[in-house]
Amino acid sequence: MDSALTTIGLPIALGIIMFGLGLSLTVGDFARVAKAPKAVSIALGCQLILLPAIAFGLVKLFDLDPLLAVGVMLLAASPGGTTANLFSHLFKGDVALNVTLTAVNSVIAVITLPVITNFALGHFNPPDADGTLGLQFTKVLQVFAIVLIPVVLGMWVRVQSQSFAHRMDKPVRIGSAVVLALVIVGTVISERENILDYIAQIGIVAALFCLLSLGVGYAVPRMFGIGDRQAIASSMEIGIHNSTLAITIAVSLLHSSELAIPAAVYGVLMFPLAAGAGFLITRMSPKLAYAA
Template sequence: MNSGLSTVALPLALAIIMFGLGLSLTVGDFARVARHPKAVAIALVCQLILLPAIAFGLVLLFDLPPLLAVGMMLLAASPGGTTANLFSHLFRGDVALNVTLTAVNSVIAVVSLPLITNFALGHFAPSDGTGSLGLQFAKVVQIFAIVLIPVAIGVWVRRAWPAFADRMDRPVRIGSAVVLALVIVGTVIAERENVTGYLADVGLITLIFCILSLSIGYVLPRRLGIASRQSIASSMEIGIHNSTLAITIAISLLNSTRIAVPAAVYGVIMFPVATAFGWLITRGRGDEQRPAAPSGSSTDRDLDPAAG
């Protein structure tokens, strides 16, 4: 991919998305973990342990080429984002729990994402010939910079100017979706000669992974006694990944557009799949079946985290 795009445009796009995420967070969102430890713990186990294990099994089952296999593991290690919060709101999930999970996951990902990605690189592509793959300390610092610093600035802006943050909530969400679309389109254009082959390689596996992610995120919490609204939140958080983060790391830090392909494909399919899944699990819930009208973050924060 064009060096200017990979070194400037992609990190900038991700920084905008993460800043928008920060605008939706407060310090209290992190503190909420102590009030709802079981729901948070189950979701984090799904995100940090089960999803990488499932992705690893699918990669072996489908016998993916090495760099696409690494891309699947990178995708599995990527946390959720603001889009997960929106889908949770649409399907009457506990958005307050979503916000908490997004906040905690964004912090943990600075450590977990390099660990999982480096494991995948060592296992699937130990001698790919590029000589430049791997997330060493300097690159981990870059991940910290492009993930946490914009989030921290967004949290500070919300604390200093809450009315401004509320007004910007909807435009930032829309802008984030547009940025994600542009990132995916840019990745596809960069690999246009191989698009058909990549779809054949990762189209089915990403679809299966998306369905499994959403299903596990909902079924496991329900089986362990978590309320329906919180389980919906968990499902959306676990099933809707931050594809922009995965693509940015693949292209800007690992210098490989090929590794970015699974995240780009997933970024396309996760929206219709999440919509269908949300409809399926809420269609028998009476009034809660109807999707909520879009609203700003102030409405989201009015939702009772303990309800459900």
């Protein structure tokens, strides 16, 4: 992949996406944790504990190539994407909960993402890891910069002009989808000689991981008595990852296109699978089916 795209283009594109996220957030979205602590805690527990465990089990079960295995773990550690809000809205989920989860998880991910990624690098020890492949302190600071600073700026702009924030909501969402598509295409082109082998290896794992993420995100909250609408929000938040963040970290910070392949494949699969899961859930619940 072209160095200008990896070192400049990807971080800028991700920064715009995170800025757009900030435009949709208020301080109250963080404070809402206190109003719905059970739903937030269960969803975060699924995101931060169960998903990495599921990802680890899948890559061991399918005996993935070490670099692809680390890529799956990097994806599992990435927070939910802003598109989860849209899917939650389409399938009668609690969008306010989605916004809160995205806000809180984006902050927590600054810590958990490097921890999980470095654990995976140490455990799977990919052949290209010659001691330089890892998220050291300076790279963690870069993660902080590209994740949180644009969000804070977006929130500040919203405080200054809510009308501007509302006007920019749709363009940023469209732009996010376009950026994700371009990033996936760029990743595929850079690995075109090996892409068929990679997809053969990672396709089933990515699909299973997506389905399990969506299923766990809905089933676990329901097991603990959380209502349908909040469980749907949790499902979409956990099943729709910020693939652009995972790809940016893989390519721009870890300088490995191979590490980005799982996130690229997942980025293609997660939308139809999330749509199918949302349709199934709403048809399983009489109240939601009637509302739809």
